[in-house]
Amino acid sequence: MPIHDTHYQHWDGVHLGIWRRRLAIAYNGLRACLQLKGMWQMVAVCWIGGLAVAGFMFMIGQLLVADSVVVQWAANLNPQLQSFVHMLTSWLEGHPEISVHCTQNVLFHYFCTYLTIPSIFALGLIIPFLITRDLGSNAIVIYSSKAVSRGDYLLGKFSTAFGLLSLTWLGPVCAAWLLGNLLAPDWRFFWHARAALGHALLYGVTAMTVLSLLALGVSSLSNKEKVTPAIWLIWWILGGVITPIAAHTQPWLRHFSFNYNLQQIAIKVFHPLDDLNTAKENIPFVKDMMSNLRRPEALSNLGSPPIWGALFALAFMLLLAGIIINRRVKPE
Numbered sequence: 001m002p003i004h005d006t007h008y009q010h011w012d013g014v015h016l017g018i019w020r021r022r023l024a025i026a027y028n029g030l031r032a033c034l035q036l037k038g039m040w041q042m043v044a045v046c047w048i049g050g051l052a053v054a055g056f057m058f059m060i061g062q063l064l065v066a067d068s069v070v071v072q073w074a075a076n077l078n079p080q081l082q083s084f085v086h087m088l089t090s091w092l093e094g095h096p097e098i099s100v101h102c103t104q105n106v107l108f109h110y111f112c113t114y115l116t117i118p119s120i121f122a123l124g125l126i127i128p129f130l131i132t133r134d135l136g137s138n139a140i141v142i143y144s145s146k147a148v149s150r151g152d153y154l155l156g157k158f159s160t161a162f163g164l165l166s167l168t169w170l171g172p173v174c175a176a177w178l179l180g181n182l183l184a185p186d187w188r189f190f191w192h193a194r195a196a197l198g199h200a201l202l203y204g205v206t207a208m209t210v211l212s213l214l215a216l217g218v219s220s221l222s223n224k225e226k227v228t229p230a231i232w233l234i235w236w237i238l239g240g241v242i243t244p245i246a247a248h249t250q251p252w253l254r255h256f257s258f259n260y261n262l263q264q265i266a267i268k269v270f271h272p273l274d275d276l277n278t279a280k281e282n283i284p285f286v287k288d289m290m291s292n293l294r295r296p297e298a299l300s301n302l303g304s305p306p307i308w309g310a311l312f313a314l315a316f317m318l319l320l321a322g323i324i325i326n327r328r329v330k331p332e
Helices: 018-034 039-062 069-074 079-094 096-129 132-137 139-145 150-182 188-192 194-219 227-246 251-256 258-270 272-282 284-291 307-328
Strands: none
Touching: 018 039, 018 096, 018 150, 039 096, 039 150, 096 132, 096 150, 096 188, 096 194, 096 227, 096 258, 096 272, 150 194, 188 194, 194 227, 194 258, 194 307, 227 251, 227 258, 251 258, 251 307, 258 272, 258 307
């Protein structure tokens, strides 16, 4: 007679599906990442930038309010700036469907590009929390024993990286657009600015997906926690150093920088030069400002980005990351 009761007992509790397991991996990974020293401060910097963009949009909208503080402040500027403010106000009043679109599209192009810097740096800090630590501790074997497949495991880790980028990138962009247009003097600003939001979401989600997958690939290169973040940051910094040099020597070398490739996608999505040319046609001050730039090639770079080279380079990087992940992440 057995000492313990070995009869089968049916489980009467709540059954958790596979998506709950994937969510658990992503949630615990993101929570561990946010516990890193200085991570919340970095997230706060991104959201403060979003507030600054919303504040700028508020000031632009206040130009349409005759007795606003912004209009009173503009009256004390020098004659040249007063002329610029007057022409901008006339453009906003006469053609809001064009002026609001152009203003916000250019603004969010540069804001999304700015957020790339803290987002890539934050992603580099959390790379050991993705796959590196699990390779060092053989935690993948434990995951496999809990009915979690390799695909579920990788999806959870991808969601961890994507979730962090949502806090440093997607969240501030959406909040800035929503708050800035809520503070506008006319509800039609939401409709006129719809393209800016659409472009920001299209570029943001695409770039966040690419960066998350690349981060998984780099995280799979080693089981040492100090090696993988160093590889990521060196790749990023070296790409930033090579890009301006290669522009005058071997332009194709610029595509070794994933940040450069993402910038070309941003230019293709937002088309900021078209909006700047529209503003130049309506506000002479903008024309003078663009003609007096110290680096006129900065505008020419916004016109026709080498998009096919950027897409091919990113596709090759993603393929290489997939091969590395497939060889390194094994449950055996």
